[in-house]
Amino acid sequence: MYPQIVPTETFERVRAMVAKNKYGKRSTEVKYLLRHKLICGYCGSPISAETGTGSNGQVVRYYKCLGRKRGSDCKKSMIRKETLENFVIDCIVKELSKPDVIKRMVRGLSEAQETLVKDKSCENALLKEKRHTQRVIDNIMSAIEQGVVTNTTTKRLKELELKLEELERKIVTERSKTRILLSEREIREYYEQALRLEPQMLINFLIKQIVLFDDKIEIYFNSPLRVSPDDSQGFSFASETGIMPCMIHNRKEPVLRPIRIELRL
Ligand SMILES: [Zn+2]
Incomplete structure (x- = not known):
């Protein structure tokens, strides 16, 4: 089986569309990056995106436990959208910069590379x-x-x-x-850059679930080299021109282990 590499031109076209949207109609639309990924650590309910108005009349955006919102006795406090999102992105970047994580990812990629070269x-x-x-x-x-x-x-x-x-x-x-030749540096730089530029895409791609408590947070990752249930997605890597998604099949072990971090906001 081959990985399906999206041709660079296709990728560039998609990227141009995304960039155009950024300054077009999407600029007024607020994105809740962690929507559908958050679970309340106390009652297990999903955490939903909320908008409210502060005392000074300014719009305030936050994440709130859906159980609590619907009247359960869950005590999970609300958290500001920007605060949580920045915190999570920083955590992912930090995690991806760890030498052993990079090592595992590089190992996964080179194993995949060998399988490809064989066929x-x-x-x-x-x-x-x-x-x-x-x-x-x-x-x-x-x-x-x-x-x-x-x-x-x-x-x-x-x-x-x-x-x-x-x-x-x-x-x-x-x-x-059959050519995927990436250095450790390239892999790391790709994830760092992509998280800043396309956080939504990368969060969807990398994060399986986030369990949120008031004092700690647990991040569960998808493996960037994961088995794709519908054969339509896979891992991504960097090239000279930008981000190139491609598919690798038959990998079962997650490359990124879950992390638990103290929440000091
Ligand atoms: Zn709750």
């Missing part, structure tokens, strides 16, 4: 077909050199040359699928 059957089949096509072209060429030229031979030669071009394109595509 070259498709590329080899294409190379074989290319050699065959080239041989036929050579034969026709020598026939032409010996003076055997008919309309049929010229037509056939054109077809074969087009086929050869097509095969070469396919080989390049196939080779790009």
Whole structure:
């Protein structure tokens, strides 16, 4: 199985759209980055996004236990949206900067890389077909050199040359699928950058669940090299041009372990 690497141009197009939206109609829309990820540590209810008006008339945004909101006796206090979001993002960045976490991620990636490099059957089949096509072209060429030229031979030669071009394109595509060469630094920089630039995407991608108490927080991560239930997602990595999502299959162990942090706000 191959990872499906989104072609750079597709990725760039999506990124351009996202960037455009940022300054377009989305600029007035407030995003609750941790929505659907938060669970109350005391009663297990989801934590929902709330908007209120402060005493000075300013809009205040916060996260509130849904159980408490609906009248249960849960004592979980509300927390300011910005405070919690910044805290969580800082935690993730810190976690991803730890040498042993990076080491585990790099190890996971290189294992995946090896599996990919092993499976070259498709590329080899294409190379074989290319050699065959080239041989036929050579034969026709020598026939032409010996003076055997008919309309049929010229037509056939054109077809074969087009086929050869097509095969070469396919080989390049196939080779790009088996190349994921990332350094430790690149992986770390990617996650740091992406968290700042595309926090929503990365939070959706990296965070499985956050259990929130008043004095501590537990962050459960998805593995960046996770098994994808619908084969439509996978891990992402950085390239010269930006973020490139791609898929890796058949990895079961999470690369990132859950973390528990004291909440001092
Ligand atoms: Zn609660």
